[in-house]
Amino acid sequence: MNEQPRWLEDDEQELWQLILAATRKLDRGMENTLQAGGELSMPEFAVLATLSDAQDTQMRLRELCNYLEWDRSRTSHQVTRMERRGLVTKCKSEGDARGVMVKLTDEGARRLEASAPDHVESVRRLVFDHLKPEDIPSLRRFLQGIVDVNNVPGYGEC
Template sequence: MSEQPRWLNDNEQALWRLMLAASRKVNRVVDETLQAGSNLSASEFAVLVTLSEAEGNELRLRDLCAGLDWDRSRTSHQVTRMEKRGLLTKCKSPGDARGVLVQLTEDGMSRVTQSAPDHVESVRRVVFDHMVPEDVPALRRFFAGIMEVDNVPGIPRCSEINN
């Protein structure tokens, strides 16, 4: 980071606050929809979806946290809580005593399948129904630019950790 702060101008500040408010609203709508329809948190849903899309409905813990872009500690704690609820299982990875394999259970698959229709309807209503097709390329460029930024301080990404 530079020594002198590069303060936001009034337009940037207004846009930043709008982005924060919109992000909070999307997160709240998604979380409330998942809680009401299937008693899942947004974090649980993210884990279940990631596992449901993986071959054999299983991933190594390091691959799960890389796919979610979460740190290892957060992923590990989330997996432990979900295992206690019967949504997934975890065990030592075959052939690698240090690795942990996380697998979706039948109940986990059932819950993600049950919650998907209401989830996608909420996302459609809050994000896509008011968007015009001409907005999409600019928004893709904007969000892709955010995802490419890697020169900020913080903890190492989960993909940089061994298991």
């Protein structure tokens, strides 16, 4: 990192505060939607949606935590809680006994499917109803730039 802080200009600070407010609104809106259905929390939905898109609806715990950008402890605890609820199963990896595979269960798939309509409606209302099609490429570039950053102090892999 730089020796001298690169302080934000006023317009950058204003944009940063808007990004934080929008992120909080998205997080709260999505969590409230899922809680209203009584089926899942946002972290549970994130795990189930990730597994549902994975090959054979399963993936290594390490890959899951990398994909979700969670640390290993958080991912492991979340998966253990979900296993107790019958949403996922854990087992040793066939190719590597040290590795843990996480698999979506039928009950997890059922709850994900039940939650998806309200979830997608909230996504539409919070994001896409306010976005012009011509703005999508710029926003995509901006967000991909954030995702691609890997030189932040204290940031590391799962």
